[in-house]
Structure formats: C-alpha cells, structure tokens
Amino acid sequence: xPEWSASDAARPPGPLPAIRPALRYVTRSRASTRADDAPDxxxxxxxxxxxxxxxLERLYDRYSALVFSVSLRVLHxxxxxxxxxxxxxxxxxxxxxSYDPERGRFISWLMSVTRNRALDExxxxxxxxxxxxxxEEPGRELQSHDRGxxxxxxxxxxxxxxxxxEALTRLPPAQRRVIELAYFGGLTQVExxxxxxxxxxxxxxxxRLAMQKLREALSDAADGAGGTR
Amino acid sequence: MRADERExxxxxxxxxxxxxxxxxxxEELLRTDPAASAxxxxxxxxxxxxxxxxxxxxxxxxxxxxxxxxxxxxxTRRALTPVAxxxxxxPAAGIAAGVAIIAMWAVNLQxxxxxxxxxxxxxxxxxxxxAKRLDALSDAGLVAETRSHTLETQLNDTGVLATIxxxxxxxxxxxxxxxxxxGAGGTYAWSANADAGVLRVHDLPPLPAGAFYxxxxxxxxxxxxxxxxxxxxxxxxxxxxxxxxxxEDPVRVYVVATSSTDTEVVEGPVILQATAQRPTxxxxxxxxxxxxxxxx
Numbered sequence: 327x328p329e330w331s332a333s334d335a336a337r338p339p340g341p342l343p344a345i346r347p348a349l350r351y352v353t354r355s356r357a358s359t360r361a362d363d364a365p366d367x368x369x370x371x372x373x374x375x376x377x378x379x380x381x382l383e384r385l386y387d388r389y390s391a392l393v394f395s396v397s398l399r400v401l402h403x404x405x406x407x408x409x410x411x412x413x414x415x416x417x418x419x420x421x422x423x424s425y426d427p428e429r430g431r432f433i434s435w436l437m438s439v440t441r442n443r444a445l446d447e448x449x450x451x452x453x454x455x456x457x458x459x460x461x462e463e464p465g466r467e468l469q470s471h472d473r474g475x476x477x478x479x480x481x482x483x484x485x486x487x488x489x490x491x492e493a494l495t496r497l498p499p500a501q502r503r504v505i506e507l508a509y510f511g512g513l514t515q516v517e518x519x520x521x522x523x524x525x526x527x528x529x530x531x532x533x534r535l536a537m538q539k540l541r542e543a544l545s546d547a548a549d550g551a552g553g554t555r
Numbered sequence: 556m557r558a559d560e561r562e563x564x565x566x567x568x569x570x571x572x573x574x575x576x577x578x579x580x581x582e583e584l585l586r587t588d589p590a591a592s593a594x595x596x597x598x599x600x601x602x603x604x605x606x607x608x609x610x611x612x613x614x615x616x617x618x619x620x621x622x623x624x625x626x627x628x629x630x631t632r633r634a635l636t637p638v639a640x641x642x643x644x645x646p647a648a649g650i651a652a653g654v655a656i657i658a659m660w661a662v663n664l665q666x667x668x669x670x671x672x673x674x675x676x677x678x679x680x681x682x683x684x685x686a687k688r689l690d691a692l693s694d695a696g697l698v699a700e701t702r703s704h705t706l707e708t709q710l711n712d713t714g715v716l717a718t719i720x721x722x723x724x725x726x727x728x729x730x731x732x733x734x735x736x737x738g739a740g741g742t743y744a745w746s747a748n749a750d751a752g753v754l755r756v757h758d759l760p761p762l763p764a765g766a767f768y769x770x771x772x773x774x775x776x777x778x779x780x781x782x783x784x785x786x787x788x789x790x791x792x793x794x795x796x797x798x799x800x801x802x803e804d805p806v807r808v809y810v811v812a813t814s815s816t817d818t819e820v821v822e823g824p825v826i827l828q829a830t831a832q833r834p835t836x837x838x839x840x841x842x843x844x845x846x847x848x849x850x851x
Contacts, residue, residue, distance in 0.1 A: 379623070379627070382626060383623065386622060392606070395610065395612045399609045408614050412625060416626065420629070434599070434600060435603075438603050486604070486607055490604050490607045490608045494605070505570070513572065514574050515573065516574055533570060534563045537570065538562070540601050540604075541597065541598065
C-alpha cells in the first residue's frame with residue numbers, strides 16, 4: 327500500500343515522476359548594438375503596456391544576460407539568479423507603468439529593480455555570503471580574462487560597461503571594496519565596518535570619496551547609457 | 556552640517572548603505588533642501604551604473620522560454636477570469652454572475668460531461684445551504700461579514716471552475732484508489748492555462764475526529780506542495796478547487812488523510828492519487844513549454 331509518514335517525508339508514494347528531460351538548447355543571436363530601426367527601451371515598454379509579447383521578448387534578448395549577471399553577482403547561485411530573472415521580467419510584463427521615463431533611464435531603473443529583488447532573495451534564503459571569504463582580489467575581478475564576459479555573448483551597453491569597469495578599477499582597493507560590499511552585498515556602513523574591521527568613520531569617508539570619484543569618471547557614461555532609452 | 560558630512564550622507568543614501576536613523580536624517584534634509592534632491596539624483600544615476608561592472612554570464616538557454624511561458628500562462632489566466640476581477644468591484648452583481656457562470660458551465664459541458672451537471676447542482680446546493688445557515692445567525696454584523704466572505708469564496712471558486720471547464724486544453728485524469736480508499740474514486744482535472752485544477756471525489760471513507768483530507772501536488776522535479784485541505788460531505792463526496800502553487804504544472808496529485816496542521820511535512824496514508832495525462836502528441840515529458848522551442 328503506498329503510504330507515507332513523517333519519517334518518510336522525503337519520498338512521495340509510488341514511482342517518481344519522469345526524470346527531467348534533457349533541455350533543448352536554442353541558440354539565439356543577440357545584436358551587439360541596437361539596429362537603427364530597432365525600437366528603443368521606452369518604445370518596448372509602451373509595447374508591454376499594450377500587451378505585446380514580442381516587446382517583452384526583445385527586452386529579454388537585450389537585457390536578460392545583464393539581469394542574470396547582476397543577480398548572480400549578488401546571490402552567487404545560478405538557480406536563484408534565474409529565479410530573479412524570471413521575476414524581474416514578469417514584473418515588467420505585469421507592471422510596465424512602474425517605469426516612468428521622466429524619472430530616469432530604463433537601464434538604471436531595470437538595474438535598480440534587479441538589484442533590489444536579488445538582495446531581497448539573498449535575505450530571504452539567508453544566504454548572505456561572507457564576501458570577505460569568497461571575494462577574489464578586486465582587481466582580478468575586474469581585469470582578469472577568466473573573470474570577463476562570457477565570450478559567446480554578444481554584449482549590450484559595451485562602452486558604458488567598459489567605462490564603469492575602468493572607473494571602478496581606478497579606485498583605491500579599499501574604496502572599491504566598500505562600494506562592492508554596499509552595492510552587491512547589500513550591507514550597511516555599520517555592517518561593512520564590522521566585516522572589514524575598519525572604523526565606521528573610515529568606511530563613511532571611503533564611500534564618499536569613492537562615489538565622488540565615480541561621479542567624476544562616469545558623468546559621460548551616465549549620459550551615454552541612454553542609448554537605448 | 557559640514558559639507559563633507561552632507562556629502563557622506565547623500566552618497567551613502569544613494570548607495571542604500573545607511574542605517575535607518577541616518578536615512579531619516581537624509582529624508583529630512585531632502586524635504587528642506589531642494590539642491591540636495593538634485594544632487595542625490597545624480598548619485599542615483601552613478602549607483603545604478605555600478606551594476607554594469609559585472610562580467611556578463613549566460614543564464615540557462617531554456618530560461619527564456621520558461622519566462623515567456625509564464626507570461627503566456629498569466630496572460631491567458633487574465634483573459635479567462637474577468638469575473639474574478641469583477642467581483643472586487645461588484646459584490647452584489649457577483650452572485651448573479653456566479654449563477655450565470657454556473658449556467659454557462661453546465662451548458663458547455665452538457666454534451667460531453669454529464670457528471671458536471673451534478674457539480675452544478677452541488678454548488679447551487681452549497682450556496683443555498685450556506686445562505687440558510689447565514690440567515691439563521693442572529694448577529695447582523697457577523698451575518699454580513701460571514702456572508703460576504705462565503706459568497707466571495709464561492710464565487711471565486713465558481714469562476715475558477717468555469718474557467719477550467721471552458722478551457723479546451725484541460726487535462727482530466729482518473730483518481731486511482733489505494734487499499735486505504737475503500738471504494739473511493741473520482742477525477743482530477745488541471746488547466747495549465749488557468750493554472751488551476753479541480754478534484755471531484757466520491758465515497759471517501761469517514762475520518763476520525765480531528766482528521767481531514769489534504770491534497771498534495773507534485774511537480775516534475777518531485778517537489779511536493781500542500782494545495783488545500785478539505786472535508787467530504789456525509790456521502791464522502793467533495794469538489795475541491797486547486798490553484799497553482801508554483802511555476803510548474805503538477806504532474807501528480809495525492810489525496811491523503813491527515814490530522815497534521817504542518818503543511819511542510821508529508822504525512823498520512825494516501826487515499827487517492829492521479830498522474831496527469833498528457834494531451835495526445837505531447838511526448839516531451841516537459842510541461843514548461845519546451846515544445847515551442849522545438850518548433851523554432
């Protein structure tokens with residue numbers, strides 16, 4: 327008789343369902359730069375508001391690798407990062423009006439949504455990483471070939487991304503570290519001070535100096551990131 | 556406040572790294588200093604660029620289709636459940652809408668599914684019985700509150716039932732008994748489009764006091780989720796509406812007898828079980844929509 331009990335909780339009765347079939351991989355080309363006649367991000371968001379599924383497909387093809395990569399950077403878990411990707415794009419579909427072009431560029435808003443969702447997930451599953459243990463040397467993170475982009479991916483926002491990497495690389499390591507702990511780790515200044523062992527005042531100063539330098543270095547990139555707006 | 560202190564607060568606020576008391580200080584500053592708002596907006600733009608520093612990585616290529624399949628499911632569900640949305644705004648008209656849906660449901664099923672007629676009658680009987688019970692209550696406030704809740708639940712369930720039954724892709728499977736079933740049986744229907752299903756059971760054995768029936772849904776990854784608890788009527792019959800609990804459609808369903816309130820633990824003898832029968836022609840073993848990929 328197929329029965330189960332608390333002691334047998336891990337196994338359902340009867341045969342297990344079929345093993346997950348091998349995934350069918352579909353190669354999809356992705357434009358490295360937006361074709362002149364391709365709709366921009368705002369037009370695509372307007373398409374979403376009108377229920378156009380093709381608009382969502384185009385946004386997915388344009389930004390899913392970036393959304394996934396940011397989520398992966400925060401969560402260090404591919405499955406969780408894929409969950410975040412799904413939730414982010416479902417949110418775009420459900421609430422396209424939550425993006426207001428008057429309040430900023432689409433990519434900034436999308437990155438904000440992605441980061442917040444990934445940090446929420448990180449807190450939910452209590453997988454906040456001990457970044458001090460897991461983080462590789464920051465300069466290597468940004469410069470080494472084996473930590474670079476997946477070579478099979480066509481790149482989006484390539485110029486802006488290169489500028490941001492260079493700006494971060496030029497920061498003193500201690501300043502870069504507090505930025506990464508705050509942005510990707512979701513840590514407060516107090517938590518950063520606890521983790522690094524630095525005085526809180528030092529952490530505050532590093533955040534301020536790093537942000538000032540980034541602002542100086544990235545003012546052009548900030549303007550240029552609107553290329554698909 | 557010194558200029559560098561002000562800058563420290565604004566940069567840290569933009570980065571989201573301030574503690575709550577410091578963040579309140581910044582919000583006070585923003586209320587009183589328009590220049591601070593403009594400065595903060597510039598820092599926000601810089602902060603969101605930081606995300607662009609990550610090395611690009613590829614997600615599983617199947618993720619694209621999973622996302623789009625989830626969107627399609629949701630779109631279909633939205634299109635098929637106008638009554639569920641309308642009930643929020645038109646509670647009085649909702650009763651009539653529920654009756655209309657029941658009638659439409661019965662008409663659509665009359666030729667192919669005779670047993671749905673009994674469901675219709677059962678639902679009508681439930682509504683009538685509950686209405687009588689509610690009328691008997693003396694506390695007017697309690698009556699109103701309870702009636703509203705009951706009718707809302709029934710209407711919602713009715714809307715889901717109608718949606719399932721109107722779905723041409725609904726998959727129906729017989730519920731198989733076990734040695735504990737004592738002649739119980741029934742049917743299980745699942746609508747991927749509606750992300751909902753219905754169990755119709757009969758002749759369930761009576762349970763001891765404190766025990767009840769629980770429905771578990773299992774997806775293709777062997778993940779089990781407690782879908783709902785229910786009690787059968789005096790004849791051992793019940794109609795149970797199931798709603799999707801994950802992005803994956805269930806591939807098996809189990810009805811167990813239990814007295815446990817812990818929905819994290821699978822416990823109790825299985826009384827009935829069913830395996831979802833795939834539509835003819837679908838041999839992928841994958842309910843997530845990979846067939847669309849194959850067609851590409």
